[in-house]
Amino acid sequence: MRNSGLGSWPHRRARMAPKREAFTYNGISTTYGELAVRTTRLAWRLRELGVRDGDRVAYLGPNHPSFAETMFAAHQLGAIFVPLNFRLTPAEVGYQLADSGAHVVVHATSHVVDHPRAVSLDTYEDWLAGGSEEMIDVPVDISAPALILYTSGTTGRPKGAVLTHANLLWNTVNLMIGIDLAVDDVALVAAPLFHVAALSQILLPTFIKGGHCVITPRWDVDVCLDLVERHGVTLMFGVSTMFADVVASPRWPAADLSSLRVLLCGGAPVPDALIRAYQDRGLVFCQGYGLTETAPGATFLEAADSVARAGSAGTPVFFGDLRLAETGEIEVQGPNVTPGYWNNPDGTAAAFTSDGWFRTGDVGRLDDGHLYVLDRVKDMFISGGENVYPAEVENVLTGHPDVAEVAVVGVPDERWGEVGRAFVRLHDGASADAAGLREFLLPRLAKYKIPVHFDVVTSLPRTGSGKVLKPELRRLPL
Structure with missing residues (x-):
């Protein structure tokens, strides 16, 4: 095969074990042999929509076998796959589609997409079935871009991290x-x-x-x-x-x-x-x-x-x-590290040291x-001249039997510059209060690390990848 990238994987695996189960979804299984046929059919349909080497193909929707099929099919053509966070607003999705220049977007029926070449999963099976089974073997170098993955964007616009095959x-x-x-x-x-x-x-x-x-x-x-x-x-x-x-x-x-x-x-x-x-x-x-x-x-x-x-x-x-x-x-370095951000030379330059190490x-x-x-780095705060790492405080607080999860941020303080504020979600039926939580921490942490403020909450705001949105917590009034 002339394709050295991920687009060749379904065929390489199918020729070794065509009858082995690859995916199971909602009780229905697809073998590796069946998957190779499906991705080839899909690649032909994408080609009919004008997708060529280097074009971007986006996907928007919850986990589904069609996610992997679209990715492998795009890579069979030498195209770049752009997985989108299905929890984003239409405006946020629109920005990422425009920034990546997506030529086609495959999307779940639960999402309305404003795009001239949008393929909905409600017509996906019939559409895919019309494709040829003849394998497309476009030359794809292993160093070519494979994915554009948008960062969580906790500050400013998200950046599209490029990952190669x-x-x-x-x-x-x-x-x-x-x-x-x-x-x-x-x-x-x-x-x-x-x-x-x-x-x-x-x-x-x-x-x-x-x-x-x-x-x-x-x-x-x-x-x-x-x-x-x-x-x-x-x-x-x-x-x-x-x-x-x-x-x-x-x-x-x-x-x-x-x-x-x-x-x-x-x-x-x-x-x-x-x-x-x-x-x-x-x-x-x-x-x-x-x-x-x-x-x-x-x-x-x-x-x-x-x-x-x-x-x-x-x-x-x-x-x-x-x-x-x-x-x-x-700082990290290795063959797994991104070459940079999509259409963002300034962001790419800022992400690397002068000798080529990635700044995490x-x-x-x-x-x-x-x-x-x-x-x-940005979550650390300084209280009375001492560095406080919220993750350390969170780790200790989750040892309290009533605490399900916690997020700690630094907030302004007239005397100390900054102090900790803990947002705590308790286990169902638990009743710990600020005084009890503070007492729990006293023998376990230095006093300057112990939050001054405690908020008991029912949930914590999160990014699509599950990380707590601490900037949102910092903006909440005391």
Whole structure:
């Protein structure tokens, strides 16, 4: 094949194991052989709409096999795939479609898209069926752009991080080295696929190995537990809030989790209490650290160290390097790192050091080669001349038996410059108050780290990838 990119993957896998299950969605399975035919048909239909090498093809909707089919079909033509966050407003979607210059957008029926070449999933099957089964073998170099993934955009306009086919391949290799993926692994894809972690840490590695992906359109604790039991799920990725939801479920004590071999968690610092909850069940809970721009794996904590080094984000991935700047900012380098941002040379230049290392914007420390992520550079605040890392305070507060989750931000203070403000969501039926929470923290943290203000809330604002929107919390009046 002249296509060295992801577009060739369905055919390469199909010629090895055409009858093996690739995807299951809503009880319906698609084999690798069937998937190769479907992606080829779709590639022909996209070509009929004018898609050529280097054009952009967007997708908007919840998790569905058509997401992967559209991606592989676009890559078969040498086009660039643009997954869009289905939680965005029409104006936000419109900006990203315009910024990427998407030639075609495939979208769920729940979303109305103002685009001259929009394909709705309600006509998708009939439309796809009209395509040819003759394989399209366009030359695609592995260094060519494969994805444009828009960052969460917590400040200003989101930037489109470009990931090449090589970035994604090397990330896949790093993940497979880290967890020893097997051909009989069954992966639950419950985190949103428009987020690079679900796509690159679960779907692509499982796919290249010939495993089975069970795809669910959205996160639901009961559905997750049902699918784990029904399909013997061995592998799952989630952000910490997803894993916290499982522990908080009334089904947690009796749930059959015996098939689970590895749990992967990333996206934000993980509270120690949450890690212990899974380890106490005898489950392997592995953390990692990365960003959209690193495809996403920058570090990984392997199973052998998951207990002794609980709380660590692990060591640099096999094909990757990491260092700390004088400020403590984490910088990374490797074949998985983005070449830059789409149509944004200034943003690209600002993201790299003069010697080519990517600036993550996160602060960390190293202990015997293991990375501990302290916080975002911008989330750190200074109280009375002392640096306070909100993630450290959040980690301790989640150890309180009444606390389900917490977010801490710095707010102005006349005496200290800044002090902490904690937004706390309690477990159902819990009744902790500010005085009790402060008393809990006194023997566990230095006084300057203890928040001055406590707000008990029912929920926390989040980005599409599940991260807490701290800028929104900072703007709330005291």
